[in-house]
Amino acid sequence: MNHKKSERPLRLAAVLILAAAVVLSLGRAAWGAKNVILMVSDGAGFNTWMATDMYRGKPGKQVYDQSEWVRLGCTTFTLNRSGKPTGDDKQDRRIVYDPAKAWDATPRSNKPGDFAGYAYLKTTATDSAASATALATGRKTYNGAINWSNADRPMLGQTIAEIAKTRGKSVGVVSSVPWSHATPAGLGGAHNRSRGNCDEIANEMLAADWLDVIMGAGNPDYDNDGVPVPDGKRRNYKYVGGEETWKALKSGRGGWKLIESKEDFEALTSGPTPPKVLGTAQVAATLQERRGSGRSIIAYTDVKGAEPPDVPFIPNVPTLATMTKAALNCLDDNPDGFYLMIEGGAVDWANHANRPRRMIEEQTDFVRAVEAVVAWIESHGGWDETLLILTADHDCGLIWGPESKTTAFAPIRDRGPGKLPGIVYNSGGHSNSLVPLMARGPGSRRFAELIKGQDERAAAVWRFSGRYVDNTDIFTVMKGEVVGAEQ
Numbered sequence: 292m293n294h295k296k297s298e299r300p301l302r303l304a305a306v307l308i309l310a311a312a313v314v315l316s317l318g319r320a321a322w323g324a325k326n327v328i329l330m331v332s333d334g335a336g337f338n339t340w341m342a343t344d345m346y347r348g349k350p351g352k353q354v355y356d357q358s359e360w361v362r363l364g365c366t367t368f369t370l371n372r373s374g375k376p377t378g379d380d381k382q383d384r385r386i387v388y389d390p391a392k393a394w395d396a397t398p399r400s401n402k403p404g405d406f407a408g409y410a411y412l413k414t415t416a417t418d419s420a421a422s423a424t425a426l427a428t429g430r431k432t433y434n435g436a437i438n439w440s441n442a443d444r445p446m447l448g449q450t451i452a453e454i455a456k457t458r459g460k461s462v463g464v465v466s467s468v469p470w471s472h473a474t475p476a477g478l479g480g481a482h483n484r485s486r487g488n489c490d491e492i493a494n495e496m497l498a499a500d501w502l503d504v505i506m507g508a509g510n511p512d513y514d515n516d517g518v519p520v521p522d523g524k525r526r527n528y529k530y531v532g533g534e535e536t537w538k539a540l541k542s543g544r545g546g547w548k549l550i551e552s553k554e555d556f557e558a559l560t561s562g563p564t565p566p567k568v569l570g571t572a573q574v575a576a577t578l579q580e581r582r583g584s585g586r587s588i589i590a591y592t593d594v595k596g597a598e599p600p601d602v603p604f605i606p607n608v609p610t611l612a613t614m615t616k617a618a619l620n621c622l623d624d625n626p627d628g629f630y631l632m633i634e635g636g637a638v639d640w641a642n643h644a645n646r647p648r649r650m651i652e653e654q655t656d657f658v659r660a661v662e663a664v665v666a667w668i669e670s671h672g673g674w675d676e677t678l679l680i681l682t683a684d685h686d687c688g689l690i691w692g693p694e695s696k697t698t699a700f701a702p703i704r705d706r707g708p709g710k711l712p713g714i715v716y717n718s719g720g721h722s723n724s725l726v727p728l729m730a731r732g733p734g735s736r737r738f739a740e741l742i743k744g745q746d747e748r749a750a751a752v753w754r755f756s757g758r759y760v761d762n763t764d765i766f767t768v769m770k771g772e773v774v775g776a777e778q
């Protein structure tokens with residue numbers, strides 16, 4: 292073989308490939324990310340993530356612990372403490388996250404766990420709707436608002452879902468709780484004065500021309516154990532937009548391909564897909580977290596703090612990872628890319644109920660969905676094409692270590708893989724604590740320009756820089772990547 296002869300064309304080819312790569316990378320930098328994926332573990336503060344890492348034997352070894360990831364804290368506070376619009380745009384300064392107040396270990400009384408810091412964090416927390424609005428629009432609002440301003444106006448056209456669609460992207464939301472619940476509603480671009488109007492929200496989502504994939508729970512024909520509701524028994528149609536809407540969907544009207552069974556979700560993880568897919572898993576409230584409770588929510592909440600008996604997983608519902616793979620396969624046909632939000636919605640529910648085993652189960656389901664997304668990215672264009680952001684919308688349960696009722700913020704304790712870590716709940720509700728933010732891919736480095744503060748105590752206990760951004764900054768970064776050079 293004559294090496295000399297083939298050298299010149301080879302060198303020329305190399306130069307051309309290099310030039311093409313430069314042009315491509317410049318183009319990409321100017322035009323932002325092809326795909327933007329936001330994953331929200333609802334109600335999962337740092338200690339929820341850490342406890343799950345410990346249980347899985349993976350502290351510091353999860354996919355998001357690799358050095359390429361941006362790791363920060365994130366604040367989640369809302370505009371005010373109102374549950375309805377108050378008419379102004381004034382930020383209530385008392386609820387803006389303040390590390391000095393957050394870590395105040397001063398006892399307020401002789402009661403166990405009555406520390407000033409805990410009290411501050413518990414009384415200044417956001418709900419999922421206001422937090423979803425901040426993530427979706429970059430604007431703070433009152434608790435309960437779904438992309439609805441404190442001036443009592445719908446934020447039409449201002450959500451990341453709507454903006455992504457105007458840029459030609461496909462749009463999807465996936466959740467392990469009803470798909471019209473606060474987080475998928477907010478990040479799916481619905482607009483409502485109150486998150487409680489699930490039927491209105493569901494109908495808006497179904498009519499929205501920007502949504503291509505919706506997946507979650509909330510199926511009126513099944514109970515919390517995935518068992519069909521017998522004929523003649525009352526069904527709850529609220530989460531799917533009412534009885535008429537559900538009947539229309541079941542009969543194939545409304546422009547959506549309705550899928551329900553686990554097999555249907557699994558079948559969608561590969562191969563060709565219909566244009567608009569509505570997945571409503573065969574279970575009432577959530578995929579697995581409420582199994583064992585039947586249809587009686589009252590019985591469930593009556594035993595707060597008590598672990599439910601070891602009930603086998605419901606066999607006919609998909610995991611969040613399966614739903615995620617199906618959604619990715621539906622959305623990835625668009626050459627202009629997509630925006631997708633995936634929520635681990637029942638981590639919050641387990642934390643409200645103070646059930647550590649169910650919390651770890653739900654967070655594990657979420658982490659497996661993260662692993663599925665990472666695998667998809669790495670086999671579909673890699674980290675130059677897709678921005679992935681992981682966060683929580685707020686903390687829930689104020690989880691700390693076994694001594695945390697007597698020593699404020701006593702750390703949680705690793706008891707080895709497969710063993711429940713030493714954790715104690717200090718609340719049955721949300722808190723204003725910092726939550727984790729991990730990001731990788733185009734735009735992820737922009738968070739460094741948006742730092743709002745530094746929390747030294749958070750840095751020490753949760754092993755990161757302590758630097759934090761605000762949840763509205765997540766919108767800023769996502770929008771920057773969706774809109775690209777035109778921003």
Ligand SMILES: [Zn+2]
Binds near residue numbers: 639
């Ligand atoms: Zn909650």
